[in-house]
Amino acid sequence: MPTADEQALLDALLGRVGGTVIDQLDAALAAAWTLSSGLDIAVPTTGGTPGPFRPGHTALDIALDQVAARWGVAPRARTLVEKAALLEVLVRGIVAKRTGGSSGTSDTPDGTSAGTLEWAVDLSTPRLFDDAASGYRSTSWNTEAGDARSTPAWPPPVVDAPGGGTAVRFTLPHRGKRIEVEPNHRTFGGSGEAWFGFQFLLGDGFPLWADDWRVIWQLHGNDTDPPRFALQVRDGELRIGDGWSLCPLAVGRWYQAVVRAEFGEGRMSVWLDGRLVGDRVGVGRSPTPYYLKTGYYQSSALPGGTLYQRGHKLGSGYGAVLA
Structure with missing residues (x-):
């Protein structure tokens, strides 16, 4: 069973929350930020703060400013592009941590021999x-x-x-x-x-x-x-x-x-x-x-x-x- 935070992220990504597309994106980003805060995900940045930053050690507003700088837009413009870019990095990091964690799951190819x-x-x-x-x-x-x-x-x-x-x-x-x-x-x-x-x-x-x-x-x-x-x-x-x-x-x-x-x-x-x-x-x-x-x-x-x-x-x- 997914946790409440995981379910919130899934619901937002699948469009199950109310409101506009921007509202859904905001909900997904907030859920992903919460989930990633305990996973030590390093997010690359450019701009005023040397990267990388880590959720839980950086405010979400600062993270969005850095993504804005990375994409060449004004800080706090909060465009769809910068929000989507940060969401992609966070979701990739969450998936990587979940699949490579204590469950023993490995991304080494299943059923693939060592080869010659x-x-x-x-x-x-x-x-x-x-x-x-x-x-x-x-x-x-x-x-x-x-x-x-x-x-x-x-x-x-x-x-x-x-x-x-x-x-x-x-x-x-x-x-x-x-x-x-x-x-x-x-x-x-x-x-x-x-x-x-x-x-x-x-x-x-x-x-x-x-x-x-x-x-x-x-x-x-x-x-x-x-x-x-x-x-x-x-x-x-x-x-x-x-x-x-x-x-x-x-x-x-x-x-x-x-x-x-x-x-x-x-x-x-x-x-x-x-x-x-x-x-x-x-x-x-x-x-x-x-x-x-x-x-x-x-x-x-x-x-x-x-x-x-x-x-x-x-x-x-x-x-x-x-x-």
Whole structure:
């Protein structure tokens, strides 16, 4: 049985409360705020208060001001857009906490075997960025500058990583556009699927809150720029390449990402730290085969930054690609 607060949220979302659409939205937002106050949901913000804020530690009016700033409207305008944006973040957070809590429910794919490992990078490989079998291909599109003064240094170094171990460090200068690597494995397409895993950390100075695209992983095909079958960081969030919001991110911590790509229907499923954060159909369909590129690729209008990655794997199941 749902609690009274859960029932109030369901009733508002299903239009069972009286009044106008705005009244129903207000009721849903109030119920979601109450429910989320005890769940430690971090809500990304921009504007006057540094994000993230958490329900129960921030007044709802302040939260709405921050969402208004995020969407570029006047504080306290209380538009449908800012209310709906905050409601979406809260409902996603509530669902994630409920499904990943003490009930033991897991978002790891039900009935999916560990699969087999097909390819994995070895960061100790000699000539790692020069077509090594367990490394990366050397191509003319590994780097790209936004102007003559912003050419990234190649190759990206393997360094002692924050928190221990080693990782590839990708650094873009101001107005730099691309420093990526292409794992030396097969291409993809048709009606099949593939599983990918890697770890990433956004370094100090990474422009987390910039409202423009920054791709950190992509299946590159003949579709759009920025690519749609991709993971990007924008406005404090991890997003699928078509702009679909997944979850908030933070600078200075490691994340474990797993991606399942189903090419027949253009479906992309994303797990972060063991939790399913997105499952989207129709992300992209390329008439040419996809190949994986990973690293740091962004709009040349953005400042530079640093990103760390390690543990790139390709396999046939979730367990096989965990870094």
